[in-house]
Amino acid sequence: MNLWDRLATIDRRIIYLLVALGVIIPIVAKLSFRVTPLREVRQAYEEIEKLPPGSVVLFSIDYDAASMPELQPMLVAMLDHCFRKNLKVLMMGHWPLGLPLGQIALEQVAQKYHKKYGVDYAFLGFRPGVAAVMINLGKDLRQVFNTDYRGTPVDSLPVLRNVHNYNDIAILVGLEAGATGDAWVQFAQARYNQKIILGATAVVAPDLYPYLQAGQIVGLIGGLRGAADYEQLVQVPGPAFLGMPAQTIIHILVVVLIILGNLGYFARRQGGRR
Amino acid sequence: MNVLWTWIAAGLTLAIFSFLYKDNPFYKFAEHIYVGSSAAFWFIYLWYFDIKPKLLDAWVMNTGFEKYILIVPAILSVMMLTRFIPQIAWISRWAIAFTVGMGAGLGITGALQGFLVPQVQATMLPLWEPVSSSTLYNLGHSLNNLLLVLGTITAIFYFYFSREHKGGLGVLSKIGITFIMVAFGASFGYTIMARVSLLIGRIYFLFHDWLHLV
Incomplete structure (x- = not known):
């Protein structure tokens, strides 16, 4: 032999x-080494960076525990960026199993910047019917979410008082482990011209590049590498950055x-x- | 309490990893817990975020047309459940037909408006596009456009099956399959990155959250 x-x-x-x-x-x-952020990640960073304080950013948690190692660091880094810039954060999701992960990250980063629930951020939770939810958000947010995750009427939350539809949302950030990102582009961007940044697992990311090339999304953060890039851009090294070696x-x-x-x-x- | 959950999570992670050696009862135990807890979680979510607020609470709170229209989805839901009774399982097809029809309607308009038209537009690129004062940069930029147009057209030719792929069509489809293979290679590379990332995530959890070695 x-x-x-x-x-x-x-x-x-x-x-x-x-x-x-x-x-x-x-x-x-x-071990650690410097990563040079990819252009599409830098684009996403710059889109958030140029928002004036008080702008509303809607996060959609479209992943669950199986994609947590890639998407959770991305979420934490982006939330850090938003709260540091005094942006208002709303969070919802189409994957019920992932929502607690989103909530954990939201509470953790909000606490770091001493942000108040209902004033600086709100957690809307899950509503079934992916495409119907996206389309109705463009008409009236209250048709979809009349209460937040805890059952509090959205009109009693100051952060949501002036948010009625996509016109009041500066950027939508979809964190994707499946095909929900395509739906966001098809229903929120194409119909309502909503500005979208997509963060995706490395398996999903290649399918989203055509949207970036066509200008349908304004930034793309792909996989652990993308998350490490974003962590580096916001200078909050986390698990993604440590995982790159x-x-x-x-x-x-x-x-x-x-x-x-x-x-x-x-x-x-x-x-x-x- | 957190410590206890961390130990449970670490134990289940190791139980799943044990499958890499060979199938064993620890792996089966962890797998069943995962499937069972996911199903329970889904059930609770659908009850609290779907059936209760959208049907039961809405029935109590609404009046007139908005109240009585809820009978339609309620009946469709019950019809869907007839799948569990073989003698009347055919009734569920009506509910399925409604769902498929709605899905197709949304899907077709979404795909046309949100994918096909913008993507075709994005492919109509000038083959020479001066965007900078540097000729080299313009050359690179235009080469990108050329590759994109060529890749799109030849990949479409590869899927033209009404004629044998010979002669000019053969050449075009060979170029097309080359582009498709490059795309598959990129996807495969990304998939490896994704799978390794999952392993990194779990190892980081074991060494950072559980053993506190990192």
């Missing part, structure tokens, strides 16, 4: 072990394994011919 045959029959658990070490070592050793090491490992696999395949095929 030659080297290539041995590599071809290697126990897959050895590869799992290598991947685990490739992630654990950089995290425990606290591990990400790089695993990418190198995957490339090496793909090259080895291909070399082995051709070497064994040639050996078989002889």
Whole structure:
């Protein structure tokens, strides 16, 4: 049995072990390096940055725990940016299982900046019917959310007093682990010309680039890399920034394994011919 | 209390990871807890954010037409539930037909207005577009436009199946499939990044929140 045959029959658990070490070592050793933010992430940052204080930003939590490692750091960094700039934050979501994650991040960052519930931010919660919710938000927010998450009438919350539809929302930030981002573009941007920034898992992000190229969204934050970029831009290094060295090491490992696999395949095929 | 939840989360994470070695009862236990708790969570959410406010509370609070129109969705909901009784399961098709019809109506207008037309517009690009005083920059910018137009047109040709892909059509479809493969490669690369990110997230949780080593 030659080297290539041995590599071809290697126990897959050895590869799992290598991947685990490739992630654990950089995290425990606290390796870090500077990342140069991607243009689309910088665009998103600048769109938030140029909003005047008091502008309303609506966050939509369209993910759940399965996508938390990528999207939660993104959410925390963006909330940090919004509260630091004294923007008003509203939060809702189309994925009920993810809403508690959104609420945790909202409370945590609001507390950091001493923001008051109902005055500086509000949590609207979930309403079923994705497309219908998006369309009705363009007509009258109260048709969809007459109360907040706790059952408080929205008219009694100062932050919502002057918010009636998309005209009163400066930017909509959709954090996406599925196809809800497409729906936001189709129903909020195309019908009501709502300015949208999308943050998405790395699996979803490639499908959203056409919207960026067409100018249908004004910023795109893709995957852990995008989250790390945003953390760097707002200068709040978090889990995404700390995860980038591990990400790089695993990418190198995957490339090496793909090259080895291909070399082995051709070497064994040639050996078989002889 | 938080410490207890962190320990439970860490234990369940390790139980799920144990599948990488081989299938085992710990993994099965964690998997069943996940499925069960997700289903329960969905049920509670749909009750408190859908059925209760939109149907029951609305019935009590509204009057006239706004009250009695609620009978329609209530009947459709009950019809949907007939799927569980094989003898009358056919009744559920009416409710499904309503949902499909509404979905198709929204989907078609949404796709045309929000995807097809803006995307076609975004592909109509000048092949030479001076946007800067630097010729090199203009060249790069125009090359991007050219690639975008060429990629779109040739990818469409690849999906033209009414004639055999020979001659000129063959060349165009080969260029098209090359663009499609590049897109698949980019997607695959992003997918690897996504999966590794999930692992990083869990490892970070174990070493930061649970073991406090980071």
